[in-house]
Each structure stands twice: as structure tokens, then as C-alpha cells.
Amino acid sequence: MNSLGESLPIACPNQKPFQEFVWRWIKAAAGLKADVLFWDEPHFMIYPEQPEADALPKLWACRCPACEDLFKKQYNQPLPMEITSEVRAFKQDSLIRFIQALCQETAKAGLKSAVCLLPVENSSTIKDWSRVAAIPSLNIIGTDPYWRPHQRDVEAYVTRYSRRIKELADRFGKEGQIWILNFRIPKGEEGNIRTALEAGYREGIRNFAAWSYYGAAYMNLKSEDPEAVWKTLSQVYKDLQGRS
Numbered sequence: 001m002n003s004l005g006e007s008l009p010i011a012c013p014n015q016k017p018f019q020e021f022v023w024r025w026i027k028a029a030a031g032l033k034a035d036v037l038f039w040d041e042p043h044f045m046i047y048p049e050q051p052e053a054d055a056l057p058k059l060w061a062c063r064c065p066a067c068e069d070l071f072k073k074q075y076n077q078p079l080p081m082e083i084t085s086e087v088r089a090f091k092q093d094s095l096i097r098f099i100q101a102l103c104q105e106t107a108k109a110g111l112k113s114a115v116c117l118l119p120v121e122n123s124s125t126i127k128d129w130s131r132v133a134a135i136p137s138l139n140i141i142g143t144d145p146y147w148r149p150h151q152r153d154v155e156a157y158v159t160r161y162s163r164r165i166k167e168l169a170d171r172f173g174k175e176g177q178i179w180i181l182n183f184r185i186p187k188g189e190e191g192n193i194r195t196a197l198e199a200g201y202r203e204g205i206r207n208f209a210a211w212s213y214y215g216a217a218y219m220n221l222k223s224e225d226p227e228a229v230w231k232t233l234s235q236v237y238k239d240l241q242g243r244s
């Protein structure tokens, strides 16, 4: 729910029924003999905001009854309507606690956990990535620095996030993972896939994943020339494998 109490199409990590659903899902995945469970971009509903600016977002999430109860227990006051520094801290703690539980349950089921953090600065995303990297039962930490069409600084952008992930991975003894954009790529800009992979590789990343299969040809987010996207990705993967 958002701060006005309106229902949103996104689950709240503090909701018991959602947590229980996910614990069941983990058991089902383990029954299918999966190796790694991938926890993709854990976040609350994201509303536009500038974290360092004075202007506060008008709407924020989550303000469901579970969040209200938990906040009251932790801060001994009702969950405010405004997004205060306490609310920001509460949201961060809620996400971290949920990811910790995800990784623990996954490890208990005998599987590895990979978490992908959104490269977006917002009170609804994870701000301090080291809190995730420090989770003992986490195996792989990554991010998805997806560039925009016609973005000029793809190399610098992917380098910055690859470096951040590699540093955390090394510091906490995890494997670093970088996701490569393979959707909504304009025709003629497939070369950015090589630029991004080379940038990540230079920073020491060896675990790459691309979203999505075949340039996302089967989705409304498809690349303009999905075949060229797929061929470029395959070729760069081959070239990088030849190097290691």
C-alpha cells in the first residue's frame, strides 16, 4: 500500500502471507533440483524522489497494516504519513531483514542465493549494499546497470557498478555478478553489449547474465533487431571465454 492507503501491484516484504508464500516457493524450487535461487531487485514501490534534496516524495510505500504494526513496535510511535528519516531507516531495515531471511531459507533448502540490487538511489531500494554483501548465507551479489537507448557513457556507467560489485564481492568473500542489457536496444546500438561486457570483465567480473533471452524478441520490451543482439552477446561471451 502507498502512503494514502491505496493498494499497489507489488508485495510488501513485511507481510506474513507473502513471506510464507516465498518460503513455500523455495521448497518447491529445491524439489525441482535448482542450484541457485535468484532474488531480483528487492524493493518497495518506487516513487520519483531525490534522496539528497529537501523536497520529499508525495507518495511512498509501504503503509500497509503489517508495516504500521512493525513500525510502532520498533519506534514506539505511529507510522507517520510523511517519509521521515525514521521511515527511511525502517524501509531499509525491512528490506535487509527480508533478504536475510530469503538467503537463510534458501541455504536451509540446500541451494545458493544470488541477489541483484537495483542501481537506483531511492528510499525504496537498498542504499547500503554492504549490508546485503555481509549476509553470511548469500553466495552471489550483483546489479543490473541497464543503459538507456542512445546513452553515451555506457562504458563508464557499467564500469562504476562493476567496480562497486567487485569490491563488495572481494571484501565479503562472495561472487560478483553483472547483468547485461539485452532488451529495448535500438538497431545499430548492439555494440554497447560488447562495451558493457568488456567493462565488467576489466573490473574482474566473471559471472555475467543477460536479460532477456534472444534480445527479448518475444516481449513488448524487445530490441529492434533481436537477432543482432543475440549474436553480439554470443560472440562476446565466446571472446571472453577464450581469454580466461
Ligand SMILES: [Zn+2]
Pocket (backbone or CB within 6 Å): 001, 012, 013, 014, 015, 062, 063, 064, 065, 066, 067, 068
Ligand atoms: Zn507493508
